[in-house]
Structure formats: structure tokens, C-alpha cells
Amino acid sequence: MTIGIWILGDQLSKNNSALKSCIKDKKNTPIIFIESWQLASLEYYHCQKLIFIWSAMRHFAEELKNDGWSVTYTISDNFCDSLINWIKVNKIEELRLMSPNDNRIRPFDSDLIFPTNNDKSFFSFLAEDDINCHINIFSNSNFLWKPQDFQQWAKKRKKLLLEDFYRESRKRFNILLSEENKPIGGKWNLDKENRQPPKKNLETPPTLFFEPDTITLEVIEKVKNIKDKTYGNSEPFRWAVTRQQALEVLNHFIKYRLNQFGTYQDAMVTGEEFMWHSLISPYINVGLLQPLEVIKAVENAYHQGDYPLNSVEGFIRQILGWREYMYGLYNYVDDDYFSSNWFDHQNPIPDFFWDSKQADMNCLHQVLKQTENTGYAHHIQRLMILSNYGLVAGISPQELKKWFHTAFIDAYDWVMQTNVLGMGQFADGGILASKPYASSANYINKMSDYCKGCRYNPKEKLTENACPFNYLYWDFLARHEEKLRTQGRMNLVLKHLEKMSTEDLETIKFLARKRMENG
Known part of the structure; x- marks a missing residue:
């Protein structure tokens, strides 16, 4: 029986369970990597995310070749045809792979079926393709809990x-x-x-940076030549792309x-x-x-x-x-979790999320500019600025999740669904978080220096000069007061809402509507 291994772009480890299952016969075990713009073009992915994944894939493929594995690295616009052709050419009778991290989505319409349940048969071939190939899924070694x-x-x-x-x-x-x-x-x-x-x-x-090698430079040029459907800046690209470099980053973190x-x-x-x-x-x-x-x-x-x-x-x-x-x-969670929208927020992603120059609030401008340049922002920048704005401005949680997924170099479906929908947007109604992570400008002013360089005043909430986080926050509380009263940890702040005069509340609602209508 000819056994083949398919390695996905987020499974670049020699600890890969499918890989380890064939370690004793690696010379006779075909491996395939598929680098496909067909998949990448589905969303506006950050340039540095594409560079990172494709360069890391190419480096890992070379490493396996040097270790004696029989590796095919395919660059193709037709993901499924490449996989099917490789199976036929190599007469693969059993295809092994490690269970996908993102196992509850169907990333492309193809001859491969990705069910949306937890069945171990994550995908199978359609009968009309007449490929006599057994799919064998091995447990995922990228996580500690099964x-x-x-x-x-x-x-x-x-x-x-x-x-x-x-x-x-x-x-x-x-x-x-x-x-x-x-x-x-x-x-x-x-x-x-x-x-x-x-x-x-x-x-x-100090931060440990890496100069792109020949492989990475080739990928950078490829991504730079993609004229549409990308986000952010491709250079300077400074991320690690090999295990050895990643270990250096870990050791550097511990030391410094x-x-x-x-x-x-x-x-x-x-x-x-x-x-x-x-x-x-x-x-x-x-x-x-x-x-x-x-x-x-x-x-x-x-x-x-x-x-x-x-x-x-x-x-x-x-x-x-x-x-x-x-x-x-x-x-x-059940599949309907991914469409949850407890507050029924429907506003679109503002244009400035895709272009930081358009962001008139300095905190948003700084974090979005950083994201454009690096594909990275740390957890508080994501949660208390970007996600917080999405929550109080009534942005669709699914649309915000999609933006997070495409914008950040470390973002995947398995982490963004629950993180953005549950923690950031409280779209699940409290399954994950004990209260919404909604905040006025006070938190940002305390934990950053962003407010000092902003045209808006973090202390005001009733004028055109007020920080939008202030009136959006109180408007959010007023809009959803009835629902929020079911959340015990919100009672204290809702008492402050009760003390607000009708005139002030109307001003807040007016400013909030104007802001949301204008993005």
C-alpha cells in the first residue's frame, strides 16, 4: 500500500502526528505541500501573513527533503486539482494528515468535503472523482487538550x-x-x-528581527505582485520562518x-x-x-x-x-455559535479599519497603522481598542471576526471565532465571558499615551470634541439596557446610566448615531 502525507500550512512540525506515523519509511512516503492563491484569495489577507505562511512552508519542505523525505511542493492556483493529481500520479492508496486546526469550516468549494461537525472524517472525496483513496486523520499535536x-x-x-x-x-x-x-x-x-x-x-x-533569505525574498516578490485582495504592507518583513529562528525568538523573549x-x-x-x-x-x-x-x-x-x-x-x-x-x-460549541449575534449588531466594518490614515481617533490610528506595518497587535490593543470599538459601535461580530482573521499574522478560524465572537463582542450572550468588554476612553487613557496625541478629549462625552469611545459606550449601554440587566456584573455601571439626565442621554444618542452613520 502506498501511503502519502498531506501537510497543511499550519502544521509545520516534525511532531506532526501523520509525519511521525511514517518516520520508519520516509524515503518511500510521498509528502505534498500545496501553496495556493486559490485559498488565499478568498479574503483580503495581510501581505505579511501570506509571506510568513508560504515562506515557512517552503522552508519546512526543504528541511524535510534534507532529512530524506520524498517531498512535492506544489504552487498552484487550483488547490484541489493539484492534490488529486498528486494522489493519482503517486498512486496513493492511503492519504494521511494531521487533523486540521480549523476543522469546522469549509475553506473552499471543491472536490473535498469538509463537514461542519466533529466527525473524525474531516473530509472525503466525491464519488464521481473515482479516486480509490482512504483518508486517515491523525490527532492534532499543536494543542495539549484533545x-x-x-x-x-x-x-x-x-x-x-x-x-x-x-x-x-x-x-x-x-x-x-x-x-x-x-x-x-x-x-x-x-x-x-x-x-x-x-x-x-x-x-x-530589543526585538529580535531576521533578514529575509533567498526563499523569503522570492515569496515577498510574489506577494508584492499580487495586485488585489491583500491588506497591509509586505515590507519590512522581519518575522522568523524556520523552527531554528522561532526557537531563537523564544530564548530571546526569556532572556530580555x-x-x-x-x-x-x-x-x-x-x-x-x-x-x-x-x-x-x-x-x-x-x-x-x-x-x-x-x-x-x-x-x-x-x-x-x-x-x-x-x-x-x-x-x-x-x-x-x-x-x-x-x-x-x-x-x-454547536455550529450556530458561529452565527451568534446577541446584540443584533449589523453595522459594516468602517473604511478606516482597512486604511489607518482615515482613522481620526489616535488610538485606532496607532493600532491600525501598527497592524498594517507588522500584521501584529498585542492582546489589549486588539481587545480594548479594536474589538471594543466594534462592540460599542454596533459592528457585525461576524464581519469583525473576518477582519481579525485576515489582518493578523497569528489569526486562524479556531482562535478568532470564540475570541472575537465570545470575548470581544459578547455575541454569544455570555457563554465565554462574564460581561461585555465595553469601555469608555478612561481605560485607554489610563493604559496608554494615545489620548495625548488625539484631537478628541477623553474627559468629555457630550460635545463634538468628546472622545467617541465615551458617547458610543454610554449609547451602547442605553441601547441594550434590558439585555445587560440580565448580566449581574453590569448592574453597577447601569446605575450610573439611570442617573443620566434625559437631555444628556439624547445628546449621547445623537453623537453616537452620527458617528456610526459616518463610520
């Missing part, structure tokens, strides 16, 4: 709280625990120590950035694109780094060095808690 394990954990609980899941994960994988199986330091979560606003004249650590990561992980400063953030999310999401090796590297650094526990715990919580939780929920 979907069935998360389901077992979730079905016993009335509420799927992230904190509960995180504690269970710490115990399951023995992370930052004492000999008595208690959390080191006495607390499971040190998030309260990780909310410091930026100080004046902060000296941020981990120490202050926790303290300033929520802070935002003009001109500071990366602060103390690790910048490893693109690499872990495509398999160049594995989640447990990253967690263990940081945990070992804590035990061996002088790193504060709030930084170490805060970082590990992002991967072992948040990342695994999002993937688990993605596979657990």
Missing part, C-alpha cells in the same frame, strides 16, 4: 469558566505546582499584578523580555510595537514551536533564574489557559 478531553471536562460543568479550565490544565500537566500539588506562590492567578500603566520614558527591550512581561503586558505606548510581548504566537500556531516546550522553557527559566512569578504565570496562562481554552470551545 477535543474529546475538553468535552469530557466541559459536559460536567454548568459554566465553562476559563479560570477553572486553567487550574485543571496546571494540574493535568504539572505546571508551576508545589510538591503538595498547590500553586507555587499560593495563588493560581496573578493577573491583578499585571495591569500596570506605562511609565514615562520606559526603556523597552520575560522579566517585565507581566507588569506591562496591558500597556500601550505610541511607536512601541512589541513592548515586552513574546511574539511567538505566529510560530506556535503553525507548529514551528510546540505549546508544552514553550511552557516548560518559561517554567524552567523561573526555577533556574531570577524571573518574577507574575510574569511567568501570566505568560503561561496565555498558552496553557487561554489558547487551549479557545481551541477547546471552538470544537465544543
Whole structure:
């Protein structure tokens, strides 16, 4: 029997379970990579996202060739024809691949069927193609929790709280625990120590950049020659594209950035694109780094060095808690979750989301400009500026999810569905978050220096000079007051809404309508 392996663009690891299944006969095991503009052209993807994935795929294919595998790397505008032709030419009788990360979407109309359920048969060939080929799906090694394990954990609980899941994960994988199986330091979560606003004249650590090699330069030229359906700037491209480079980024983070990561992980400063953030999310999401090796590297650094526990715990919580939780929920929820819209928000994405020069609010301008240049913004920039604006301005959660998916270099369906719909937009009505992440300008003014360079006043809410976040926030509360009263954590702020005069509330509604109508 001829066995072939299909490696997807976010499965670039020698720990790939399908790859490992054939390690003893690699010389006789055909492998295929398919680089397809047919798939990429479905959305306006960020140029640097395309460059990163295609360059990483090409580098990984070369690495496997050098290891003795029989590799076919196909660049084609017809994704399905390329796959089917390769199967026929190589007389593949069994096609093996690791379970796709994004296993609940059908990314293209083709001769491959991607069901929207959790059946292990993620796809099959249509009968008319008459390809006698068995599809064998192997478990996904890019995550620590298997979907069935998360389901077992979730079905016993009335509420799927992230904190509960995180504690269970710490115990399951023995992370930052004492000999008595208690959390080191006495607390499971040190998030309260990780909310410091930026100080004046902060000296941020150096960032590890990489000069594009010949392979990456070829991909850059390819992407630059794509005339339509891309977003952002292709250069300068500074991301890692190999496992060795990704490991260097991880080690650089531990050496230079981990120490202050926790303290300033929520802070935002003009001109500071990366602060103390690790910048490893693109690499872990495509398999160049594995989640447990990253967690263990940081945990070992804590035990061996002088790193504060709030930084170490805060970082590990992002991967072992948040990342695994999002993937688990993605596979657990019903299909109608992805169309949920609890507030019935229908406004389109404003034009300035695609062109930062049009953004008249400095916070939005700064984050969107950074995103255009790098394909990256850290979690608070995404949640409390971009997603917050989408929520209070009534933007369609599905349209916002689509923008996030295409704009960020580390974004995929499995993480953006639950993250944007559930956490950012509260579109699920509280399945994921305990309250909407809606905020006025006060939070942004506290956690950044953006307001100092803005034409709007973060202290006003009733004039044309008021920060739009202020009147949009109060208008959001007024529009959805009845629904929000069912959320216990919203009662305090709704009492402030009750004290607002009818005249002030009408002014707020007028300013909000005007803003939303004009984008």
C-alpha cells in the first residue's frame, strides 16, 4: 500500500502526528505541500501573513527533503486539482494528515468535503472523482487538550469558566505546582499584578528581527505582485520562518523580555510595537514551536533564574489557559455559535479599519497603522481598542471576526471565532465571558499615551470634541439596557446610566448615531 502525507500550512512540525506515523519509511512516503492563491484569495489577507505562511512552508519542505523525505511542493492556483493529481500520479492508496486546526469550516468549494461537525472524517472525496483513496486523520499535536478531553471536562460543568479550565490544565500537566500539588506562590492567578500603566520614558527591550533569505525574498516578490485582495504592507518583513529562528525568538523573549512581561503586558505606548510581548504566537500556531516546550522553557527559566512569578504565570496562562481554552470551545460549541449575534449588531466594518490614515481617533490610528506595518497587535490593543470599538459601535461580530482573521499574522478560524465572537463582542450572550468588554476612553487613557496625541478629549462625552469611545459606550449601554440587566456584573455601571439626565442621554444618542452613520 502506498501511503502519502498531506501537510497543511499550519502544521509545520516534525511532531506532526501523520509525519511521525511514517518516520520508519520516509524515503518511500510521498509528502505534498500545496501553496495556493486559490485559498488565499478568498479574503483580503495581510501581505505579511501570506509571506510568513508560504515562506515557512517552503522552508519546512526543504528541511524535510534534507532529512530524506520524498517531498512535492506544489504552487498552484487550483488547490484541489493539484492534490488529486498528486494522489493519482503517486498512486496513493492511503492519504494521511494531521487533523486540521480549523476543522469546522469549509475553506473552499471543491472536490473535498469538509463537514461542519466533529466527525473524525474531516473530509472525503466525491464519488464521481473515482479516486480509490482512504483518508486517515491523525490527532492534532499543536494543542495539549484533545477535543474529546475538553468535552469530557466541559459536559460536567454548568459554566465553562476559563479560570477553572486553567487550574485543571496546571494540574493535568504539572505546571508551576508545589510538591503538595498547590500553586507555587499560593495563588493560581496573578493577573491583578499585571495591569500596570506605562511609565514615562520606559526603556523597552530589543526585538529580535531576521533578514529575509533567498526563499523569503522570492515569496515577498510574489506577494508584492499580487495586485488585489491583500491588506497591509509586505515590507519590512522581519518575522522568523524556520523552527531554528522561532526557537531563537523564544530564548530571546526569556532572556530580555520575560522579566517585565507581566507588569506591562496591558500597556500601550505610541511607536512601541512589541513592548515586552513574546511574539511567538505566529510560530506556535503553525507548529514551528510546540505549546508544552514553550511552557516548560518559561517554567524552567523561573526555577533556574531570577524571573518574577507574575510574569511567568501570566505568560503561561496565555498558552496553557487561554489558547487551549479557545481551541477547546471552538470544537465544543454547536455550529450556530458561529452565527451568534446577541446584540443584533449589523453595522459594516468602517473604511478606516482597512486604511489607518482615515482613522481620526489616535488610538485606532496607532493600532491600525501598527497592524498594517507588522500584521501584529498585542492582546489589549486588539481587545480594548479594536474589538471594543466594534462592540460599542454596533459592528457585525461576524464581519469583525473576518477582519481579525485576515489582518493578523497569528489569526486562524479556531482562535478568532470564540475570541472575537465570545470575548470581544459578547455575541454569544455570555457563554465565554462574564460581561461585555465595553469601555469608555478612561481605560485607554489610563493604559496608554494615545489620548495625548488625539484631537478628541477623553474627559468629555457630550460635545463634538468628546472622545467617541465615551458617547458610543454610554449609547451602547442605553441601547441594550434590558439585555445587560440580565448580566449581574453590569448592574453597577447601569446605575450610573439611570442617573443620566434625559437631555444628556439624547445628546449621547445623537453623537453616537452620527458617528456610526459616518463610520
